[in-house]
Structures are given as C-alpha cells and as structure tokens.
Amino acid sequence: MNAPVKPYGIIAEFDTPADAMHAAEKVRDAGFRRWDVFTPFPVHGMDRAMGLKNSKVGWFAFIGGVTGYTCGMLMIWYLNAVDYPILVGGKPMFSPYSAFPPSYELTILFGAFGSLGGMLFLNKLPRLHHPLLKHRRFAQATHDKYFIVIETDDPKYSETETRQLLETAGSKHIEMVEE
Amino acid sequence: MATTHTDSVSQHEPSSPVIGPGYNYGSITDKISVIVLTGTTPLSWFAGFLIAFALLQALQLAVAWTVIFGLGTWGITIPIGWGFAIVNFVWWIGIGHAGTLISAILLLFRQQWRTSINRFAEAMTLFAVSCAGIFPLIHMGRPWFGYWMFPYPSVMGIWPQTRSPLVWDVFAVSTYATVSLLFWYVGLVPDLGTLRDRAKHKLVRLFYGVLALGWRGSAQHWHRYETAYLLLAGLATPLVISVHSVVSFDFATSIIPGWHTTIFPPYFVAGAIFSGFGMVLTLLIPLRKLCKLEDIITMRHVDIMCKVTLATGSIVGYAYAMEFFIAWYSGSPYERFAFINRALGPYWWGYWTMITCNVLVPQLFWFKKVRSNLWIVFIMSILVNVGMWFERFVIIVISLHRDFLPANWAYFKPTWVDICTFIGTFGLFFTMFLLFIRFLPMIAISEVKGVTPQADPHHPLGGAKDGGHH
Numbered sequence: 001m002n003a004p005v006k007p008y009g010i011i012a013e014f015d016t017p018a019d020a021m022h023a024a025e026k027v028r029d030a031g032f033r034r035w036d037v038f039t040p041f042p043v044h045g046m047d048r049a050m051g052l053k054n055s056k057v058g059w060f061a062f063i064g065g066v067t068g069y070t071c072g073m074l075m076i077w078y079l080n081a082v083d084y085p086i087l088v089g090g091k092p093m094f095s096p097y098s099a100f101p102p103s104y105e106l107t108i109l110f111g112a113f114g115s116l117g118g119m120l121f122l123n124k125l126p127r128l129h130h131p132l133l134k135h136r137r138f139a140q141a142t143h144d145k146y147f148i149v150i151e152t153d154d155p156k157y158s159e160t161e162t163r164q165l166l167e168t169a170g171s172k173h174i175e176m177v178e179e
Numbered sequence: 180m181a182t183t184h185t186d187s188v189s190q191h192e193p194s195s196p197v198i199g200p201g202y203n204y205g206s207i208t209d210k211i212s213v214i215v216l217t218g219t220t221p222l223s224w225f226a227g228f229l230i231a232f233a234l235l236q237a238l239q240l241a242v243a244w245t246v247i248f249g250l251g252t253w254g255i256t257i258p259i260g261w262g263f264a265i266v267n268f269v270w271w272i273g274i275g276h277a278g279t280l281i282s283a284i285l286l287l288f289r290q291q292w293r294t295s296i297n298r299f300a301e302a303m304t305l306f307a308v309s310c311a312g313i314f315p316l317i318h319m320g321r322p323w324f325g326y327w328m329f330p331y332p333s334v335m336g337i338w339p340q341t342r343s344p345l346v347w348d349v350f351a352v353s354t355y356a357t358v359s360l361l362f363w364y365v366g367l368v369p370d371l372g373t374l375r376d377r378a379k380h381k382l383v384r385l386f387y388g389v390l391a392l393g394w395r396g397s398a399q400h401w402h403r404y405e406t407a408y409l410l411l412a413g414l415a416t417p418l419v420i421s422v423h424s425v426v427s428f429d430f431a432t433s434i435i436p437g438w439h440t441t442i443f444p445p446y447f448v449a450g451a452i453f454s455g456f457g458m459v460l461t462l463l464i465p466l467r468k469l470c471k472l473e474d475i476i477t478m479r480h481v482d483i484m485c486k487v488t489l490a491t492g493s494i495v496g497y498a499y500a501m502e503f504f505i506a507w508y509s510g511s512p513y514e515r516f517a518f519i520n521r522a523l524g525p526y527w528w529g530y531w532t533m534i535t536c537n538v539l540v541p542q543l544f545w546f547k548k549v550r551s552n553l554w555i556v557f558i559m560s561i562l563v564n565v566g567m568w569f570e571r572f573v574i575i576v577i578s579l580h581r582d583f584l585p586a587n588w589a590y591f592k593p594t595w596v597d598i599c600t601f602i603g604t605f606g607l608f609f610t611m612f613l614l615f616i617r618f619l620p621m622i623a624i625s626e627v628k629g630v631t632p633q634a635d636p637h638h639p640l641g642g643a644k645d646g647g648h649h
Contacts, residue, residue, distance in 0.1 A: 015642070016633075016642025017634060017635070017641045017642060018636040018637075018641050018642030018643045018644070019642050021636045024398075036398060036399055037397070038396045038397055038398065039396055040204060040373070040396060040628055041204070041369075041401075041628040041629040041634060042402075042404070042625075042629060043398070043401075043634070044635070044636070045636060046401075050398055052399060055402055055403040055406045057406040057410065058406060058410065061407075061410045061414070076341045079330055079338040079339070079341060080340070080342065083338065084336065084337055086340065088340070088342060091342060095342075098341065099341060101344075101351070101421070102346070102347055102350040104417075104421060105347075105351050105354040105418070105421065106354070108358060108414045108415075108418045108421075109357060109358065111410070111414045112357070112361055112362075112411055112414050115407045115410040115411055115414070116361050116365060116407060116411065118403075119403050119406070120392070122403050123397075123400045123403055123404070125392045125394070126393050127392075127393040128388060128389065128392070128393045129393070130393060130395060132395055133393070133395065138395075141376075141395065141396045142369065142373040142376045142377075142625075143204075143205060143373065143376065144203070144205035144208065
C-alpha cells in the first residue's frame with residue numbers, strides 16, 4: 001500500500017575522534033557533498049579533514065558592529081543636536097567624544113546579535129525536528145560516540161559502495177536512517 | 180619515533196592536570212548531567228533554597244516599601260544623595276565581571292582551566308547583574324517610569340541627555356546584561372542537547388529539546404559555532420572593560436573631590452575582577468564539595484584563582500596609594516582634605532576595613548600553604564567581598580558626606596529599608612543560583628570533554644595510532 005520511503009541517509013559509528021577524522025578524510029576524498037560528521041564536542045582538525053571553508057559568521061558580526069556604531073552616532077546626533085537641542089554648559093550640541101561610549105556599547109550589542117544570529121542562520125537552527133534526532137543510536141552523538149552520516153540525496157551515494165567505504169574507513173556499526 | 184611519542188604525551192599532560200585522572204568523556208557526561216537529571220533533589224538544596232527564598236521576600240518587602248512610601252524611607256539626605264543603593268549597584272556589577280573575564284578573556288588566551296568553571300561563573304555574572312540592575316531602578320524614586328531612560332519617541336517630545344555618563348551607564352549595563360545572557364546561552368546549547376538525549380521523562384526531554392534548538396553536534400555546526408563563540412568572547416572582552424569604566428565615569432566626570440580623577444576606569448575594572456574572583460571562590464569551594472566535583476574543579480583551579488585575586492588585589496592596593504599621592508601632589512586643599520577625611524574622619528573604620536580586606540589580606544596568597552587550605556581560602560574570599568563593598572562605601576559615602584561647605588556636612592546612617600534591600604538581593608542571587616544548579620548543567624560538559632586527552636585526535640588516548648603525527 002505505502003510506497004517505500006526513501007531513507008534519509010547512512011550512519012556510521014566510530015569510537016574515537018581519530019577514527020572519525022580519518023574516516024572523514026576518506027569520505028571527503030571520495031568526493032561526497034551531502035554528508036556530515038557528528039561529535040560530542042568540536043574536534044580540532046575536523047574542519048580540514050572535512051574540507052570545510054572558513055565560516056561566514058565573522059561577516060555577520062562585522063556588519064552588526066558597523067550598524068551598531070553608525071546607528072548610535074546618528075541617533076545621538078539626531079536626538080541632541082537636531083530634534084531637541086539643549087545647551088549644557090556651553091558644550092557642543094553634538095560631540096563624537098560624548099557620543100562614543102553609547103555608540104561603542106551598541107557596536108558590541110549589534111555585533112553580538114550578528115554573530116549569534118549569523119551562526120544560527122547559517123546552521124539552519126533552530127530546527128527541532130530532524131530525521132537524525134529520531135534515530136535510536138544518534139543520541140550518543142552528544143555523549144561519547146562519533147558519527148558520519150551520508151545523505152541518500154548525495155549524487156555519489158550508492159547503497160553498497162557507500163556502506164563499503166564506511167566499513168573500510170573503520171566503522172563497526174553502520175545503519176540506515178529513515179526519513 | 181619513540182621520543183616523539185613521549186613528547187606529544189608530555190605536551191598534553193601538565194604537571195597538575197586540569198581534570199582529575201581516570202575521566203573519559205562518557206563519565207564526564209554522567210557526572211555532570213546526573214546532578215540535573217536526578218529524580219531526587221538533595222535535602223541540602225531545599226534547605227539552601229528555603230533560606231534564599233526567605234531573603235528574597237525581604238527584598239520584595241523593602242522594594243514595595245520604597246515604591247509606596249518613597250525614597251524618604253532610605254538613609255540618603257543632602258549632601259549624601261547616593262547611599263547604599265549605588266554602593267550595592269557598583270558592588271554587584273563588579274562581582275559580575277569575573278564571570279565574563281573567566282569565560283571571554285581566558286578563552287582568548289586559550290586557558291584550558293577555564294572550562295570547568297566558566298559556565299557557573301557566567302551564571303554568576305547574570306545573576307549579579309540582575310541584582311545590580313534593581314538599585315538604580317528603585318533609586319529613581321518613580322521606578323514605573325524606568326523606560327524614560329531609553330531613547331524612544333515619546334509624546335513629551337524629549338530625549339535622554341546622552342552627554343551624561345548616567346545615560347552611558349544605561350547603554351553599558353543593558354548591553355552587558357544582554358551580551359552576557361547571549362554568551363551564556365550559546366555556551367549552553369550543546370549541553371542542553373546532551374540533556375535532551377539523556378532525559379528519561381518525555382516532558383523533561385521536551386523542555387531541554389526546545390531549549391537546545393535542535394542541536395545535533397554536526398561538525399559543520401561546530402565549525403560555525405566555534406567562530407561565533409570566539410567572536411562573542413572577542414566582543415565581551417572590550418565590553419567588560421568598558422562597563423566598569425563607564426560606571427566609574429559616573430563618578431570621575433563629576434567635580435566631587437575624591438571622585439574627579441583619571442585613575443578611576445582601570446582602578447574600577449581591577450577592583451571588579453578582584454571582587455568577582457572572590458565571589459567565584461566563595462561559591463565554588465562549597466559547591467565542589469556538595470556536588471562531589473573535586474575531580475573536575477580541582478585544586479589547580481583554586482590555586483590559579485587565588486593568584487588572580489592576589490594580582491588584582493595588588494593593583495587595587497597600588498590604586499589606593501596612587502590616589503593618596505595624587506591628592507597630595509595636586510595641591511588642591513579640597514582634594515587633600517577628602518583623602519585625610521577618608522583615613523582619619525568619622526568613617527575611618529570603613530577605610531581601614533577596606534585596606535585590611537583588599538590590600539593586606541590577599542597578600543597571604545603569596546604562600547602556597549594558604550592557597551591549598553580551602554578553609555582559609557574560603558574565609559579570605561568572603562573578606563575580599565567585604566573589603567570591596569567597603570571600597571564603594573568609602574568612595575561614595577565618605578566623599579559625599581563632607582563636601583565644600585562645612586555647613587552642609589552630615590553623617591550617613593542606613594535605615595532598615597536600605598539594609599533589607601541589600602540583604603534581600605542575596606536572596607535574589609542565591610534563589611536564581613540554586614535554580615540554575617538544579618536545572619541546568621553547572622559545568623560546560625562539551626567544553627570539559629574537549630580538554631581531555633581522549634578528545635584529541637592526535638593523542639594516543641584519542642585513538643591516534645602513529646604517535647600523534649598526522
């Protein structure tokens with residue numbers, strides 16, 4: 001009755017960070033595109049093993065910071081020099097020096113929003129529902145196991161060859177993940 | 180090959196380890212998450228919560244009293260327009276600074292020992308800033324108009340006066356509270372994922388699952404996460420320095436003798452870190468015992484924190500001496516009088532309590548024997564905070580009580596409302612802190628895992644087969 005559902009991907013378990021990293025190098029060299037490694041903590045060198053490029057989060061923070069500083073300066077100039085100027089002790093209506101501390105704080109505030117928002121946006125989080133989160137063994141990924149998942153949507157994916165690749169890479173436990 | 184092997188091992192195992200021996204990351208998850216996910220809350224937690232919650236009621240009463248009957252119920256009079264409230268504000272916000280220092284500045288310096296204590300130091304920051312924020316708000320007299328401090332287009336057509344450091348303070352403190360919260364929460368996300376995956380009960384899993392935002396531990400996510408975390412640390416570092424600098428501008432830009440000085444920003448920042456480390460030690464020493472975390476928060480952590488306390492305490496001592504020198508060197512009779520009055524005036528006991536607790540007592544930390552005796556460290560850490568409270572009292576009350584005209588001189592006495600508000604904020608602080616250690620992981624699980632040798636793919640314990648060469 002029901003059409004067979006295409007599985008989400010193939011999941012291979014590893015015991016140590018070194019095993020997962022060597023396997024990731026093999027998967028990278030085999031030319032896969034839609035795959036990922038899952039680790040309980042950031043493993044150093046994994047980005048190179050996976051062939052990841054520098055992340056773009058920095059740009060979000062930078063744009064946030066520039067926006068914050070510009071907004072702060074423009075806002076203070078408008079408030080105290082244009083819309084409602086009050087003369088206090090002969091001081092200038094607008095001075096970049098007295099406007100600096102609030103603008104500096106806004107630089108940091110918007111920069112922080114930028115880096116956090118940029119990270120969540122690029123990671124496509126929050127996403128509370130995901131095929132992997134339903135997988136029985138996957139809960140170990142936040143505990144003490146390492147996983148490599150290759151999606152079935154990957155153009156190079158083939159049920160036998162991909163499994164074989166992960167086996168030769170040293171995984172002792174390989175399963176399919178349902179969509 | 181054999182020599183390179185031992186080299187790479189010794190490189191990763193310093194003489195005194197950050198984490199106690201015999202831990203792998205599986206047992207770290209168990210050890211920390213069981214404190215949160217246990218079904219039985221220890222009796223000591225309830226006892227502590229009861230006391231904290233009772234103190235919180237004192238705060239409620241005092242704040243309600245202030246709101247109903249006004250600021251006349253406080254001890255403040257002219258010329259002492261800033262009394263307990265501002266002392267407490269500066270004190271609490273200073274305590275918060277150690278949290279950001281530990282989490283942000285030490286991250287930038289790649290100090291691995293921070294991982295065991297950063298989460299809970301960040302929480303301390305948040306709660307201390309919450310306590311601090313209450314004081315300027317109720318000091319306004321009409322706290323229900325607190326939103327007037329923010330630049331919003333009002334029907335009155337006026338704006339905040341951004342040339343005033345008090346308005347800078349609004350920006351600084353609200354940014355500080357927001358960024359501290361973001362930094363803390365970002366750090367929590369992977370650990371919330373761990374709790375989600377380990378929770379047995381469906382509702383508990385849902386609770387942590389929603390908070391974890393669907394974190395899966397993906398290496399691509401980690402890659403961006405680490406960048407974002409580093410950026411937040413890089414932003415929080417100049418922030419923490421600016422916050423107490425701006426707080427010090429509240430004083431330094433005025434013309435009151437004893438306030439009008441350029442040494443204030445660095446002196447305030449050092450004092451803030453000093454008091455914050457004192458508070459971290461006060462909280463951490465009983466906590467590691469009660470939660471049996473002696474292997475994760477080791478004696479090495481206590482030792483390092485004692486050294487930081489010693490260093491910042493000495494900077495503060497230098498600042499006290501320099502203030503006196505400048506007062507004499509300035510040639511200004513008002514300035515000279517202000518400082519002689521501090522040491523020998525009617526509040527001499529406040530000044531000498533400050534000197535004893537902040538300058539003399541921390542010097543004991545030069546001795547290894549003192550640093551390794553937890554009882555002495557605990558008592559000294561409390562004295563540090565007593566001293567820092569008195570520092571703010573000295574700066575604020577003693578500078579104000581004898582101003583330029585002797586006819587205006589007065590003597591400040593706190594009322595029960597002042598005292599109740601101050602003690603009540605401890606209730607607020609510890610209520611939030613106890614809720615935090617019960618419901619959230621007080622140690623950054625994923626970060627502690629990351630500093631174990633098992634986590635290093637180039638280390639034999641991490642599975643490296645070729646002696647660490649890759």
